[in-house]
Amino acid sequence: xxxxxxxxxxxxxxxxxxxxxxxxxxxxxxxxxxxxxxxxxxxxxxxxxxxxxxxxxxxxxxxxxxxxxxxxxxxxxxxxxxxxxxxxxxxxxxxxxxxxxxxxxxxxxxxxxxxxxxxxxxxxxxxxxxxxxxxxxxxxxxxxxxxxxxxxxxxxxxxxxx
Amino acid sequence: xxxxxxxxxxxxxxxxxxxxxxxxxxxxxxxxxxxxxxxxxxxxxxxxxxxxxxxxxxxxxxxxxxxxxxxxxxxxxxxxxxxxxxxxxxxxxxxxxxxxxxxxxxxxxxxxxxxxxxxxxxxxxxxxxxxxxxxxxxxxxxxxxxxxxxxxxxxxxxxxx
Numbered sequence: 001x002x003x004x005x006x007x008x009x010x011x012x013x014x015x016x017x018x019x020x021x022x023x024x025x026x027x028x029x030x031x032x033x034x035x036x037x038x039x040x041x042x043x044x045x046x047x048x049x050x051x052x053x054x055x056x057x058x059x060x061x062x063x064x065x066x067x068x069x070x071x072x073x074x075x076x077x078x079x080x081x082x083x084x085x086x087x088x089x090x091x092x093x094x095x096x097x098x099x100x101x102x103x104x105x106x107x108x109x110x111x112x113x114x115x116x117x118x119x120x121x122x123x124x125x126x127x128x129x130x131x132x133x134x135x136x137x138x139x140x141x142x143x144x145x146x147x148x149x150x151x152x153x154x155x156x157x158x159x160x161x162x
Numbered sequence: 163x164x165x166x167x168x169x170x171x172x173x174x175x176x177x178x179x180x181x182x183x184x185x186x187x188x189x190x191x192x193x194x195x196x197x198x199x200x201x202x203x204x205x206x207x208x209x210x211x212x213x214x215x216x217x218x219x220x221x222x223x224x225x226x227x228x229x230x231x232x233x234x235x236x237x238x239x240x241x242x243x244x245x246x247x248x249x250x251x252x253x254x255x256x257x258x259x260x261x262x263x264x265x266x267x268x269x270x271x272x273x274x275x276x277x278x279x280x281x282x283x284x285x286x287x288x289x290x291x292x293x294x295x296x297x298x299x300x301x302x303x304x305x306x307x308x309x310x311x312x313x314x315x316x317x318x319x320x321x322x323x
Contacts, residue, residue, distance in 0.1 A: 049301060052276055140192075
């Protein structure tokens with residue numbers, strides 16, 4: 001019994017790790033594509049502020065990446081794809097506060113315990129690139145659960161292979 | 163009785179499995195400072211003027227805009243090290259190396275994605291970071307930063323062993 005549980009446990013763990021580290025590949029985009037539901041969390045040189053509005057837009061084309069924030073005093077910047085060095089994508093899993101509250105309201109203590117098990121994942125992408133004078137820079141985006149895979153694939157497709 | 167015990171054991175295994183695979187997936191986009199670090203805020207006497215950054219360095223001024231009620235410690239980390247510890251309506255400053263710096267707003271704040279900030283720092287520049295309880299951290303215009311800083315108290319901190 002103990003041996004079989006250990007085997008199942010190790011298999012599930014290995015599957016989880018494999019799913020996390022398997023590189024995703026996508027077709028090379030020939031034209032620009034724009035996504036909304038992207039937040040900007042800073043980093044662009046000489047660009048002040050963040051853009052936490054899901055209405056902001058990210059456009060990825062073969063030669064440049066353009067971010068356009070929403071609202072007045074919105075952030076806007078462009079990054080030539082040729083200057084990008086690294087794409088760092090991470091999924092940040094955390095407790096779902098809404099599920100805990102909903103669990104408390106509907107099921108009391110048992111609901112809280114169940115709600116505490118509910119997790120949600122925030123998706124972050126950090127692009128490291130070089131400015132025209134050779135100094136390093138980086139930008140961080142938060143992606144939506146419905147677009148993160150498409151955006152990461154599109155970014156991987158336009159980043160030059162080193 | 164045996165069935166109940168087996169059921170409980172299986173449930174425990176499932177919860178453990180869920181948590182372990184969760185940890186394997188969990189990855190903070192920006193590393194904050196050590197969670198177990200205890201810090202004590204100290205308030206130097208007299209007015210503290212903001213110096214220009216040393217040659218080859220950049221300066222960061224961080225301010226905490228508090229709200230009504232009891233004030234708890236909040237912290238700003240740069241590249242995984244706590245560099246400022248504040249309570250409401252306090253500010254601090256420190257030098258950083260130029261380049262990409264990864265900042266995290268921690269302490270008694272709710273965990274949200276706007277607690278993260280990337281900054282491409284240039285030598286000789288001063289950056290004003292405003293933190294709040296509900297909106298995380300963001301860089302503000304220097305003129306606005308100076309105006310807020312003048313209303314707040316300067317503090318430093320020491321790590322308690």
